[in-house]
Amino acid sequence: MILLKTEKLTKTFGGKPAVYEVDAEFEAGKLYGLLGPNGSGKTTFMKMVAGLFYPTAGKITVMDGLSKTASKSKVAYMPTEPFFYDYMTVKTVGDFFKDFYEDFDPEWYKEQIEYMQLTPDLRIRALSSGMAAKLKVAVTMSRRASIYMLDEPLNGIDLVARDKIITSIIKRSAPDNTIIISSHLIDIMENLLDEVLFLKDGRTVLKGNAEETREKNGKSIADLYKEVYA
Amino acid sequence: MKYESSKPIYLQVMDSLKQRMVTGDLRPGDQLPSVRLLAIEYDINPNTAARVYKELELEGICFTKRGEGTFVTEDPDLIRSLKEQTAKSIVKKFIKEMTGLGYDKFEIIQKIQKEGDENDSIENGKTD
Numbered sequence: 001m002i003l004l005k006t007e008k009l010t011k012t013f014g015g016k017p018a019v020y021e022v023d024a025e026f027e028a029g030k031l032y033g034l035l036g037p038n039g040s041g042k043t044t045f046m047k048m049v050a051g052l053f054y055p056t057a058g059k060i061t062v063m064d065g066l067s068k069t070a071s072k073s074k075v076a077y078m079p080t081e082p083f084f085y086d087y088m089t090v091k092t093v094g095d096f097f098k099d100f101y102e103d104f105d106p107e108w109y110k111e112q113i114e115y116m117q118l119t120p121d122l123r124i125r126a127l128s129s130g131m132a133a134k135l136k137v138a139v140t141m142s143r144r145a146s147i148y149m150l151d152e153p154l155n156g157i158d159l160v161a162r163d164k165i166i167t168s169i170i171k172r173s174a175p176d177n178t179i180i181i182s183s184h185l186i187d188i189m190e191n192l193l194d195e196v197l198f199l200k201d202g203r204t205v206l207k208g209n210a211e212e213t214r215e216k217n218g219k220s221i222a223d224l225y226k227e228v229y230a
Numbered sequence: 231m232k233y234e235s236s237k238p239i240y241l242q243v244m245d246s247l248k249q250r251m252v253t254g255d256l257r258p259g260d261q262l263p264s265v266r267l268l269a270i271e272y273d274i275n276p277n278t279a280a281r282v283y284k285e286l287e288l289e290g291i292c293f294t295k296r297g298e299g300t301f302v303t304e305d306p307d308l309i310r311s312l313k314e315q316t317a318k319s320i321v322k323k324f325i326k327e328m329t330g331l332g333y334d335k336f337e338i339i340q341k342i343q344k345e346g347d348e349n350d351s352i353e354n355g356k357t358d
Contacts, residue, residue: 029277030277167273170269170270171266173276191239191272191274191278192274192275193275194275194278211278214238218236219235219236220235222235223235
């Protein structure tokens with residue numbers, strides 16, 4: 001089942017295309033890697049799907065053509081920038097999300113923050129950047145959404161925290177949802193992905209099944225990435 | 231686990247599980263982790279983990295009990311032949327590398343003999 005489809009999706013800023021005619025389909029039960037260096041259009045793509053940017057041209061279909069408002073309740077989007085208020089604590093971030101999203105699962109959240117070694121009474125302003133990154137993933141993945149979009153979840157994170165974030169993503173992956181992760185840390189993401197989509201200057205330059213791509217080219221996705229963007 | 235770049239990941243995880251069966255870390259009839267736990271253990275995605283079990287089942291090395299999970303074959307002969315296969319491929323690789331260094335069959339056997347004898351004397355030395 002296809003949960004998300006884009007057709008000739010385009011966004012220009014002042015005449016300059018950030019995303020240009022991207023055709024993509026995202027199936028239930030799969031993990032997708034939206035890959036490309038900084039400025040390749042990954043964030044713009046996600047923001048359009050999340051309903052935060054209005055496309056210049058093209059079409060986005062969420063599930064069976066849900067309205068823009070209805071689709072927001074199905075999409076759990078994690079932006080790169082922090083989105084918590086300083087006065088909140090780890091616990092109140094959960095309460096805040098619970099008030100906002102019907103599909104928020106407080107039990108899952110409790111388990112996740114424990115696993116990420118975050119204490120509930122910790123203040124947001126006291127979080128290190130690594131802790132804040134873990135919290136963002138924990139709270140986003142605690143929704144029972146159909147489409148998860150994580151923008152650079154592994155940025156600026158130490159090795160141990162990376163493992164925890166990867167585990168938390170695998171745990172959430174299910175036959176009825178699709179998870180889209182953007183990253184330029186391809187070597188770390190590589191084993192995790194079913195499908196890859198390479199963006200370059202806003203255009204799709206390569207897409208396909210990760211294992212098949214690896215077999216066909218006889219090299220890792222990371223090596224292929226270096227070739228495409230060299 | 232560190233993955234080789236050019237070989238499909240499911241094959242590498244299959245090899246790792248087979249090796250654990252050969253070394254006895256996993257024993258005949260043992261229950262294997264669920265697909266999701268296998269995915270977490272090996273940092274791979276759940277579809278790849280599911281494929282690992284599917285392929286191992288096709289090879290007869292694993293079997294699934296409905297509603298219970300996946301298990302290592304109860305047939306010790308299969309594990310034994312797996313061990314044989316592993317040994318064979320290690321030896322093959324070794325011979326290839328040694329031949330590459332310019333040694334002939336006779337010299338290779340001599341080298342193994344010598345190394346083996348040295349190992350024995352070291353071990354004997356320890357027990358003394």
